[in-house]
Amino acid sequence: MRLRLFKVYNAELQGRTATIPQFQTHEQQAYDDVKLMCEWRLGREKRVDENEREIDLGPEPITTEEIIACLKRIKKSIEFWQKRGGRRAYFDFVSKYVESPRENAKQAK
Numbered sequence: 001m002r003l004r005l006f007k008v009y010n011a012e013l014q015g016r017t018a019t020i021p022q023f024q025t026h027e028q029q030a031y032d033d034v035k036l037m038c039e040w041r042l043g044r045e046k047r048v049d050e051n052e053r054e055i056d057l058g059p060e061p062i063t064t065e066e067i068i069a070c071l072k073r074i075k076k077s078i079e080f081w082q083k084r085g086g087r088r089a090y091f092d093f094v095s096k097y098v099e100s101p102r103e104n105a106k107q108a109k
Helices: 004-013 025-041 064-085 089-094 101-108
Strands: none
Touching (some): 004 025, 004 064, 025 064, 064 089
16 A cells, blocks of 8 residues: 555645545555544544443544654555565554454444
C-alpha cells in the first residue's frame, strides 16, 4: 500500500483537500483501517455504547504533525520488512500484534 494517508494529512495541514485514493479491495481495507486508527488518535473518531453514551477509549489525542511522523515511521518499517521478506512481510509481521478495527467492531456487537 502506498502511503496515501500521509498525503491526506499533509494536505490537511496545508489547508488543502487531497484527492481520495482509489485502491484494490484489500488495499482499501488496509487504508480504511489505518485511517480509522489515525482519526481515533486525532480525537475525531468517537465510540458510543448501546445507550449512546460516549466511551472513553484511552489516551489523549495527538496532533496531525504527530500522525504524519507516525506514518513516516510505519513507512520505514514497511520498507524494512519488505526488503527482508517480500511484499506481504510487513502485514504478516504486524498482524500478530494488531487486530483490524473492523474485527473489533464485529466482536463488540
